[in-house]
Amino acid sequence: MKIDDYDQLMKNFRLQFFEFNKEKLNNQPLSDKEWDRLTNYMLGRTVFESAKVLRDKYVLERDDGSKVYVSFIDEDHTKNLWQVSNQTTVVGKYANRYNVTILCNGLPIVQIELKRRGMNLRQAVNQIMRYKKHSYIGLYRYIQCFTVSNGVNTKYFANSDKDILYSHTFFWTDENNVRITNLKEFSIAFLSRDHLTRMMVRYTVLNDVEKAIMIMRPY
Template sequence: MSTTQSEAQLESELVGRLTALGWQPVTIRDTAALEANLRTQLELHNNNLTFTDAEFRKILAHLGKGSPFEKAKTLRDRFQLVRDDGSSVWIEFFNTRDWCRNRYQVTTQVTQVGRYKNRYDVTLLVNGLPLVQIELKRRGMELKEAFNQINRYHKHSFWAGTALFQYVQIFVISNGVNTRYFANNRHQDFKQTFPWADFENRPINKLDAFADAFLEKCQISKMIAKYVVLHESDRMLMVLRPYQYHAVEAILERVKAGRKNGYIWHTTGSGKTLTSFKAAQVVVENPKVEKVVFVVDRADLDYQTTKEFNHFSPGSIDGTDNTAALVAQLTDDTKVIVTTIQKLNTAITRDRYAGKLDVVKDKRVVFIFDECHRSQFGETHKNIVGFFSRAQLFGFTGTPIFADNAVGRRTTKDLFGDRLHRYVITDAIRDDNVLKFSVEYWGKLK
C-alpha cells in the first residue's frame, strides 16, 4: 500500500482481499436492490424455497419491527411464515450453530435515503442481511472521523425504509494503518472501539492483516454467533474484546480435549465477569457437559451483577442462603447455574442434601469461578473435587498466586493447573482498557 493511498484504492483492495477470503462480490446500489438480493439469498439459504411477493412482504414486515437490539434477537430466531396456501414454514435468517453454513457477499457504496442521502463504504452481507459495515478513511485521516461518520448514519439513514441496516452487528473503521471494531451500539464512545489482536495480545492494526484475521467469513460469523452479547438490562449489543475471545476459546478447547482444569489471568478491570459468564454460556453447548456452574463470591453480587445474571438464569441469584433452590437446579434439567460459593459449599457438605445430589455427583460438571482466589482457597476447593468425581474447574483471576508469593498457601497452578490465557496490566494500559498509574510525591508528612 502506498502512503498516498486514497479511500477508493483502500476500498478496492479490501474488496479484492475479501473476495479471496470467500466473499462473493455483488452490486447493490439502493434499498430496492438490497431487498431483492435479500429475497434471493433467504430463498437459497432456506433449502431453495421460492417466496411469492405476498410472502416476502410478510418477511420484510417481520424484519422491520423493533430496535437494533430487538432486531438482533430476530436475527438469531426463526420466523414461522404462513404461506399463501395456508401451510407454514420456518425461515432461518442466520445459522448460529453451524456459523460457517451461511451465504456471504460483499458490496460497496449502497445508497440509503433517510433525512439525508448516505452512501456506505463496504457492506458484508450474510444471507442477504447487512451484518458488518466497514467505514474507510484515507490514510492520514483520524480514525475517529470514521467513527463519527457511522454515528451520523445512525441519525440520518440506517433506520430508513425497511431499516435493514439496523441488523448490522459489528462495525469496522479503518484508515488502512489503524483498524478497529465495535458493536452496533450508538451510545458508546470512541474509546469503546478496539483493534483485533492475536493470542499473545499483539494488536493487528493494518487493514489487510485485520481482514485476514477477523473478516474471514467463518471467523466473523463465529464472532456474531457466539461473541456478540445481547446485554438485556441495558438493551444493547456488546462484542467481546480479543483477549476475552481468546480466553473463552481456550476454555472451549480444553473442554473438548478432556477434563484438565485451567485458569485465566486477566487483570482487574478488564471485564473478567463478562468473559467468564460468556464461557459458561458457550461451554454448556457441548453435549458431553451435563451442567455448567458459574460460581461467584457473595461479596461480588452488587445490584447490576445480580440483575444481569438473572436475565440469563431467572432467580439464580437472590442474595439469600437458599441452598435448597441450588440443589433443585443441580438435579433438574437446568443447564447453566449461577450460584455463590457459600451455597455450593453448603449443598455438598450437609448430610440433608447428600442423597438428593447422587444423580449428578458422577456427571460431567464444569465449574467456572469468578475471582477464584476469593472463593477457591480453603476447604471449599477440596470439597468440590471430593464430591464431584468428574468435575472440571476453571478459574478467573486478576491476581494469581505463584510460588514466590504464596506465603504458605496453594498457588493458582496447584488449584487449577495450566494458565490458558494471560492479559496483564501492561497489556491493558497499552490498549487504554484501564487507567494508567499516577505517582505523586508529597514530601514528608508532619
C-alpha cells in the same frame, strides 16, 4: 457485488433468503404475500430487537396455511451465503454512500468505513454516527458490527441504539495479545467468514437489561 440503493438491497435479500432457506421452503420461492409477512415481522425494529431476530427462528405461514421454521444465520459458516457490496447509496434525511458492507444471507451485518492514511479514526466513527441518524433504516438495523480503518490503524465496535462512544471501539489482537492494526491483516484475522460467523453466533452477547449488543473483546 454492486448494490446501488436500498431497493436493490431488499431485492437481493429476498433472493438470498430463499437460497439460504431453500430446503425448508421446499424449493418454493416466497409469494408477495409471504414476503410481506416476513418483512412486516423483520422491519421497524430497534438495533437490539433486530439482533434478536437475526439469531432466532421465524415461523413463516405460507399461503396454503402450512407453517415453516426459517432462519437468518447458521452457526456453520459454510452454510451461510456471503456477499460484499461497495458504495451503496441510501437516502434518508440525507443521501449517504457506504464504503463497504458485508452481507450474510442477504442481511448487512458488518459495515466498514475507510479513511485516508493518517486520518483520525474518530472521524470514521463520527461518520457512522451520521449514517445512523440520517439513513440507517430497515435492513441496516441488522448491522451487528462496524469496522473503521485508515489502513494503518483498524478498530471494531458493536452496533447500538445509543450514541457510539469512541471509548467503546477496540483493537483486535492475535493469540499472543499483539494488536492487529493493519487493515489487510485485520481483514484476514477478523473479517473471514468463519470468524465472523463465530463472532455473531458465539461471541456476541445480547444484554437484555441494557438492551445492548456486546461483542466480546480478544483475550
